[in-house]
Amino acid sequence: MASDKCCDPPYGDVFLKQSLDANEKTQLLNAKWESVHHYGIPSKYVGGKFRKIQFRWFVDNTWLHYSTSKQGVYCAPCFLFSGKDENSKQKSLAAVPLVDPSNIGKTIQAHAVSNLHRESCEAAHNFISVMTGDKKDIVCSLSSAHEQTVEKNRKILVDIVDSLILCGRQNIAIRRHQDDRSNFAAIHQLQAKDNTVLRDHLEHDNPRTKYTSPEIQNELISICGEIISKTIVEACNAAPFFGFIADEATDAATMEQMAIVLRYYDCAPSRVCEDFLCYANCSATTGEALANAFLQNLETAGVNLQKMRGQGYDGAANMAGQYRGVQACIRQIFPKALYTHCKAHSLNLAIVHASKEPLARNMMGTVQEIAFLFDYSAKRLFQFQASLAENDHERVEMEKRKKLQTLCETRWAARADALYTFKTAYGTVVKSLERLSENNDTKAGAYRAAITQFSFIITLVAIEHVLSGSVQLSKLLQSTTCDLVQAATEAEVVKTQVEK
Numbered sequence: 001m002a003s004d005k006c007c008d009p010p011y012g013d014v015f016l017k018q019s020l021d022a023n024e025k026t027q028l029l030n031a032k033w034e035s036v037h038h039y040g041i042p043s044k045y046v047g048g049k050f051r052k053i054q055f056r057w058f059v060d061n062t063w064l065h066y067s068t069s070k071q072g073v074y075c076a077p078c079f080l081f082s083g084k085d086e087n088s089k090q091k092s093l094a095a096v097p098l099v100d101p102s103n104i105g106k107t108i109q110a111h112a113v114s115n116l117h118r119e120s121c122e123a124a125h126n127f128i129s130v131m132t133g134d135k136k137d138i139v140c141s142l143s144s145a146h147e148q149t150v151e152k153n154r155k156i157l158v159d160i161v162d163s164l165i166l167c168g169r170q171n172i173a174i175r176r177h178q179d180d181r182s183n184f185a186a187i188h189q190l191q192a193k194d195n196t197v198l199r200d201h202l203e204h205d206n207p208r209t210k211y212t213s214p215e216i217q218n219e220l221i222s223i224c225g226e227i228i229s230k231t232i233v234e235a236c237n238a239a240p241f242f243g244f245i246a247d248e249a250t251d252a253a254t255m256e257q258m259a260i261v262l263r264y265y266d267c268a269p270s271r272v273c274e275d276f277l278c279y280a281n282c283s284a285t286t287g288e289a290l291a292n293a294f295l296q297n298l299e300t301a302g303v304n305l306q307k308m309r310g311q312g313y314d315g316a317a318n319m320a321g322q323y324r325g326v327q328a329c330i331r332q333i334f335p336k337a338l339y340t341h342c343k344a345h346s347l348n349l350a351i352v353h354a355s356k357e358p359l360a361r362n363m364m365g366t367v368q369e370i371a372f373l374f375d376y377s378a379k380r381l382f383q384f385q386a387s388l389a390e391n392d393h394e395r396v397e398m399e400k401r402k403k404l405q406t407l408c409e410t411r412w413a414a415r416a417d418a419l420y421t422f423k424t425a426y427g428t429v430v431k432s433l434e435r436l437s438e439n440n441d442t443k444a445g446a447y448r449a450a451i452t453q454f455s456f457i458i459t460l461v462a463i464e465h466v467l468s469g470s471v472q473l474s475k476l477l478q479s480t481t482c483d484l485v486q487a488a489t490e491a492e493v494v495k496t497q498v499e500k
């Protein structure tokens with residue numbers, strides 16, 4: 001058993017301190033004595049007897065504390081929270097400890113039911129609630145009006161963010177030529193129809209705090225972007241390895257940008273992901289400059305570069321170059337990141353080279369020009385549709401198509417569809433060109449002569465047949481789920497088809 005004088009109460013002696021911080025106050029209010037015997041409270045000789053402070057007083061009144069330095073008892077909540085204009089009797093347990101043990105029982109009883117004590121206990125209870133997080137900060141609780149404003153502004157901000165996200169998801173421009181008639185504003189007006197809070201905000205609030213300015217839009221967009229890229233990077237870093245894909249794209253302002261994409265296996269939905277991470281602004285286009293820009297962007301985003309096992313680009317010299325290309329520069333630092341020339345690009349290149357054959361080139365040129373001919377003139381298009389209406393067989397074959405398609409400039413496999421349409425509507429095309437030329441349309445006459453030649457027809461049929469086989473392969477090669485075995489199998493099928 002511990003000796004009588006070895007321990008202090010389970011809290012500091014408040015009368016020895018100038019002031020208490022929040023943690024010390026909490027400790028003082030929460031402290032309970034397990035046994036007073038161990039704390040060596042001395043007996044006092046009062047009125048001809050030795051009197052001692054009773055342990056049960058501390059048990060019955062948990063607020064009652066003992067000060068070793070003053071050798072007296074006091075009320076912790078009143079000491080911390082009572083005001084200054086209390087009467088002297090109450091003051092004796094609050095500001096000044098009670099040192100005379102002779103009448104201590106009655107004094108404590110009277111104190112426990114006093115208004116001062118009740119108020120102090122309530123203040124102490126609120127203080128503990130704030131400290132443990134059960135209750136909001138006193139500044140917020142004091143002003144319910146302020147709290148309501150915070151709540152209202154949050155709701156408004158959520159609506160504004162929602163409309164930005166909607167624009168992003170639907171791939172529509174946020175603003176048009178005028179700010180007040182922007183898509184963004186139109187969505188707000190629609191939202192405000194059933195949303196009085198938003199309507200009130202848009203109509204009556206201070207224009208300086210509307211949160212709809214382009215600056216705020218940009219800020220919100222970049223916050224959304226940060227959240228998205230953080231999610232992608234976390235998933236990518238959780239995978240054992242990742243592949244890095246980049247390709248050049250020219251934006252609407254003809255600025256060259258490099259799209260950076262991560263390919264990795266995400267365990268949570270169990271699938272291979274190919275996620276666009278960001279655009280890298282590239283001032284120089286040498287392999288070394290691009291490699292540095294890529295690595296810096298990945299590093300800034302927080303991607304664990306040590307896990308890079310693959311790189312995929314097109315075959316441009318600055319990307320694929322064996323010594324000074326991006327892939328070589330990156331492999332110098334991360335040797336395990338093997339380079340693969342994007343197979344969809346390779347297939348496209350093969351088709352482009354094959355189509356350099358004069359017959360094929362002429363045929364495609366003619367098809368493209370005739371598509372434009374009908375596309376850019378309402379009169380000619382009308383003639384085409386009138387001829388199509390007369391030809392039942394071709395109208396059925398064309399399904400929902402009402403006009404010819406132009407040839408895709410970049411994805412050559414996609415040209416198969418345009419060639420198929422031309423081949424299907426061949427009779428209608430000849431008929432409408434014939435009628436147009438009868439009406440003194442000399443261009444139409446020349447095209448009619450060109451497409452009725454045997455060499456044109458045979459080239460159209462042959463190329464359409466070959467390309468239609470490569471459409472599926474091209475789509476497969478671009479899909480995220482495609483693996484090497486699948487790609488090789490499908491490529492072999494197309495190869496056999498072409499060789500037949």
Ligand SMILES: [Zn+2]
Nearest residue numbers: 075078117120
């Ligand atoms: Zn009290």
